[in-house]
Amino acid sequence: MTIPKTCKAAVLPDYGKPLEIREVAVPAIEDGAILVKVEMAGICGSDLHIWHGRMGIKAPTPYIMGHETIGRIVALGRGRVHDAAGEPLREGDRILWAHADCYDCYYCEIARKPMLCEHRIGYGMAPPEKLMGGFAEYEYVIPRTKVVKIPDGISEEESIGVACAFRSVVAAFEKLNGVGLADATVIQGAGPVGLYAALLAKESGAGQVIVVGAPAGRLALAKRWGADHIINIDEVKEHAARKELIYALTNGRGPELVIECSGFAPAFAEGVDLVQKGGRYLVVGQTSPAEIPFTPYSLVQKNMQIIGSGGAVIHHFYKALQFIKSRKDKYPLGDIVSRTYALEEINEALTDMQAGREIKPAIDNRAR
Ligand SMILES: [Zn+2]
Ligand SMILES: [Zn+2]
Numbered sequence: 001m002t003i004p005k006t007c008k009a010a011v012l013p014d015y016g017k018p019l020e021i022r023e024v025a026v027p028a029i030e031d032g033a034i035l036v037k038v039e040m041a042g043i044c045g046s047d048l049h050i051w052h053g054r055m056g057i058k059a060p061t062p063y064i065m066g067h068e069t070i071g072r073i074v075a076l077g078r079g080r081v082h083d084a085a086g087e088p089l090r091e092g093d094r095i096l097w098a099h100a101d102c103y104d105c106y107y108c109e110i111a112r113k114p115m116l117c118e119h120r121i122g123y124g125m126a127p128p129e130k131l132m133g134g135f136a137e138y139e140y141v142i143p144r145t146k147v148v149k150i151p152d153g154i155s156e157e158e159s160i161g162v163a164c165a166f167r168s169v170v171a172a173f174e175k176l177n178g179v180g181l182a183d184a185t186v187i188q189g190a191g192p193v194g195l196y197a198a199l200l201a202k203e204s205g206a207g208q209v210i211v212v213g214a215p216a217g218r219l220a221l222a223k224r225w226g227a228d229h230i231i232n233i234d235e236v237k238e239h240a241a242r243k244e245l246i247y248a249l250t251n252g253r254g255p256e257l258v259i260e261c262s263g264f265a266p267a268f269a270e271g272v273d274l275v276q277k278g279g280r281y282l283v284v285g286q287t288s289p290a291e292i293p294f295t296p297y298s299l300v301q302k303n304m305q306i307i308g309s310g311g312a313v314i315h316h317f318y319k320a321l322q323f324i325k326s327r328k329d330k331y332p333l334g335d336i337v338s339r340t341y342a343l344e345e346i347n348e349a350l351t352d353m354q355a356g357r358e359i360k361p362a363i364d365n366r367a368r
Contacts (some may be wrong), residue, residue, distance in 0.1 A: 001074045001091055002054050003035060009064045009136035010346040011128050012259065015053030018347045019065065019135065025130045031078040031144030036071025039094060040156040040340075041363040042136030044068055044164050045191050045263055047285045050077050050124070051350060053158075056289050059125035066134025066363070067124030068163035071095055071158050077143065084146045084314040094150040096321070097141055098314045099123065115171070115311035135346055135363060144316035153327050157334035158364055162320040166191035170316040170323070172259075172284045172309035173200055178303050182207035184255040186246060187227075188271055189262030190218035191362050192336060193285050194226055197259045200224030200323075210246060210255065214263065217338070218359050225331050246274060253280065265290035272298050280305045340364035 004026055010019040029035055047065060049055040073093045082088050083095065100121040101108055107116035112121075121142065131140040140149065150159050179185060185206040187194045190213025197293035201209050201224070210229045211222040219230040229249060236242050247254055254276040260267055263285040269292055275281050281304060299306065324333055338359040341349040349361040 003029070003075055004138065007131075007137040008343060009128060009131065009133065010066075010343060011049065011062050012063045012065050015058075016051070019350070021344055021346075022128065024064075024131060024136070025127070026138055027131055027140050029075050029077045030143055031339040032080050033077040034067075034073055034080055034089075034095070034141040034145075034147065035070075036139050036141060037074050038134055038136055038139050038363070038365050039070045039072050040160050040366070041066045041070075041162045042068030042163055042337075043349050043361045043363070045193075046352070047321065047350065048354050049288055056287065057125070062128060063125050064128055064131065064133025064136055065124050066136070067122065069096075069123070069134035069139055070098075070150065070160060070163065071139055072142070074138065080143075083149045085148060085318055087149045089147070089149065094156075095141075095147045096159070096226040096317050096344075097123075097145045097147040097310065098317060099248060100145040101140055101313065102144065115314045135343065137343065148314060148318045148321060151321060152307055152323055153294060154163060154284060154321070154323075154362075156366070157332055158324055158328055159321060161192055161196060161333075161336050161360065162317055162324065166196045166320045166324075167197040167312040167316040168284060168309070169193060169200055170320045171312035172197075172282055172307075173317070175307050175309050176280065176282050178256075179204040180256055181205045183257050184208050184210070184250045185257045185259065186255040186271075186274055186280060187211045187213075187222075188258065188260050188267045189213050189264070189285050190222050191261065191263070191285075192228075193263075194218075194259075194261035195222055195336065195359070197198065197261050197284065198222050198227045199225040201257075201259070203327070206210050206257070208249065210249060212242060212246075215356055221335055222358060224335070239273070242270075242275060252274070253277070255280065261285040263287055265292045268292060269294050272302075272304070275302065275304055277302045278304065280307065283308045336360050337362050
């Protein structure tokens, strides 16, 4: 494949400003690096926080946003011959990749939790000349990045969720060490993280899966992905009323497991209140530094357990893809992508996401 000298990229000039389509240089390919053509780039709930500078991490602007990318290999740097699962890599293969961890620090090597790596390099927040963001025609994958090949027969729509939401849910379920058989499970939030959590809870043996969220379109997809009950927060607006509905479904004791996927800080206090005495609360969705009033006594009173989970490493991507491969005929997994946009329409895609009009908007470069 020919390697272009420059390509188009959507650059965030400053926090809160519209993204600008600019012509940027394509870097020379170092040993071990990979240049991909961006096939699809997902727009994430956290992109809205990033856009407005409300994320925990705030990198200096300008940069190319986009951290959920499916790339087709255009060029492989010397020495990059296989993916993390040992599959040979060739030009034309579709890949997903994790943040680049160092495998040379305390958290990588001793604690064996590379998602806490002290030298982790993420995608979607680097200066334009590095070309390390998905909202572009091409993306540069740096040498130490672990990648996985997308199996043949899975579409971009079916696999784009693995780039962020689904791999995060797979990592969180790994920490949970299993959903108790027949446990009632409440999912707070019906965005992509909540939808994948509902799907995985159901497939992990949950007795009933109750999804609390909005809007109706997302809840309808939750049903098609295995949710037994849905509660629309636009209709049932008060926590007390939602709790009453949930307790009516769970023998008056509440769910054994609650999973926070909404990203809305006050949902945390609600989740603690919902969980059954002795139950577990898995917190995945929180990405903003917002503060809320909270009574720690409730943790002691309930003898409950709270598990926080953020990020993922390459084996979670691999497992998520294998899960999709095995369940693609059982669930309409491609329906997560509710609308696709051209790269030039990036601001419209972000605005539609912000307005809650889409489940997952995605930049689709395939036909272009
Ligand atoms: Zn994301
Ligand atoms: Zn490290």
